[in-house]
Amino acid sequence: MLKRALAHPSLFVGGVLTTLIVCAAVFAPWLATHPVEQMAMRERFAMPSAAHWLGTDNFGRDLWTRIIFGARISLSIALISVSAAAAIGSAIGLVAGYFGGWIDLVLMRVTDVFLGFPALILALAIVAVMGPGVLNVSIALIIVFWTEYARVVRSATLVLREQAYVTAARALGASHFRIITKEILPNTVGPIIVLTTLGLGTAILSESALSFLGFGVPPPQPTWGWTLAYGTRFIRSEPWLSIVAGMAIMLTVLAFNLLGDGLRDLLDPRQLSRAGRSTSSQKGS
């Protein structure tokens, strides 16, 4: 398994990047070179140096420290919202697609209502009502994101439930629940993983956008979106601030997308035999 993972370049790069970013977030208190809130007005807008690895912001706060602490906020919001959205959306999609009929009709019309709003506007409205903060931003993103899973999983289920092996499973006495969990769900894992990892990227972007617009996690919490937004005020003279925050967002989104592509190939045994023919054919013959 590990050998195959190493042989897959995007999985390898994505995996390494993701691991580094997650480690930076988890071990932020030990990796930080300065206290998060420490201001030093004489050192404001410093370029990267031995003292400040990524330079400083407009208050002279160390950017490296603020970026790795920001990773904690961004990643936890992304993980909470995407995993909850994936679980809720997939469950609804599976039920709607498998049972069809009026159940499908009702569930999909509800999904349509949520899809009718532009995603970011809906998230903005929810945060505006509930107030900013990590939990509220996460809830807002769940409400925005679950529809995507419901739609994709439903359409995959519509195809899968007609497969001969589903009929075969029924012929072997499998209940609806067993068919959904054992026959259909494992076969939708590919699209769900792709959506989830793309979703992690989108969630980070959305959280940054909300913070950028001032509806996210409020300062002085060191969020990437807020740092990026605030940096634009000085972008003509001191572009460094926005570039660092933007790079952090971009690298994280890229890492998740690469990882998602790689995982999809690794987890689907059919994809696997095509990608890593040499390894599987040796075992299979």
Next chain:
Amino acid sequence: MTQASPQRAPALSVTGLDVVIDGDGGSFPVVRDMAFAVARGETLAIVGESGCGKSMTALSLLRLQPPAARIVRGAIAVEGADVLALPRPALEDIRGERIGMIFQEPLTALNPVMTVGDQIVEVLQRHLSLGGAAAQARAVELLSLVRMPDPAAKARLYPHQMSGGMRQRAMIAIALACDPAVLVADEPTTALDVTIQAQILGLIRDLQRRLGTALVLITHDLGVVAEMADTVIVMYAGRRVEVAPVMALFDEPLHPYTRALMKAAPSLEAGAAKAALTEIGGTVPPLWDLPRGCAFSNRCSLATERCRREEPPLEAKRAGHLAACWEVADG
């Protein structure tokens, strides 16, 4: 003949089964007045062209017919249990445990993301509450029962890593996992190479004899029928047109459709080589637009005015040999 042994209760019996499909322009019948009984150790073959309702019959036995199809009449009994009256949980208990099913295309009938061993374990868990190492061991045992080479290693393979013949062996192992009373095989060898076909048929026959299973074999291949069956039902347009013990059917096919089928099949017997194959003129009439009278009348060389007007009943023309045709004389 199955009816001739009343002392032995049939493992599966079907009486007066009617299945219809609900379409846009009303419903039309796909299976009409199907009836048969199979005892343990016996083989019943159902033969017919594509679309004659033989697969629909097979699926209906476990109430697995597609959503558009509806069983409107009849009775199906598996070892005395009334399949059509059972509540869903009890029906699910019967499926796979008392009736096993082998499907035509073994690649699509196996879950692509589960190893073959796990798929067998799944059934053992479901019906026999067998889990863990015991289930694993039983799965390997079942694979060796179906003569899978190197069964322990094969149990860890995914369906796509196997050849067609191995997949069909795995399907058979799954179908027989709970030692069912009835095995329904829907065109089990159609998707396989000719050499593998013979192996798989031989395997099914051996296992059936060894385990004493009742076998319902759905096929369009008369060669398979001759080799496997005890009793044969010939279907045309959803209806039985001839029912006979296998020897009687091949010695003296009564229904013009059966005779035409036999002329259309190549034979290797001496003297037969020179006889040209004859096709059956015309096509099967669509089930929603059957001709009045006998459904075969528009393709039958013997058809008379009466055939086009009245549908012939299925009646005994010889001892234990039934046919639905006005033109076949009793004898």
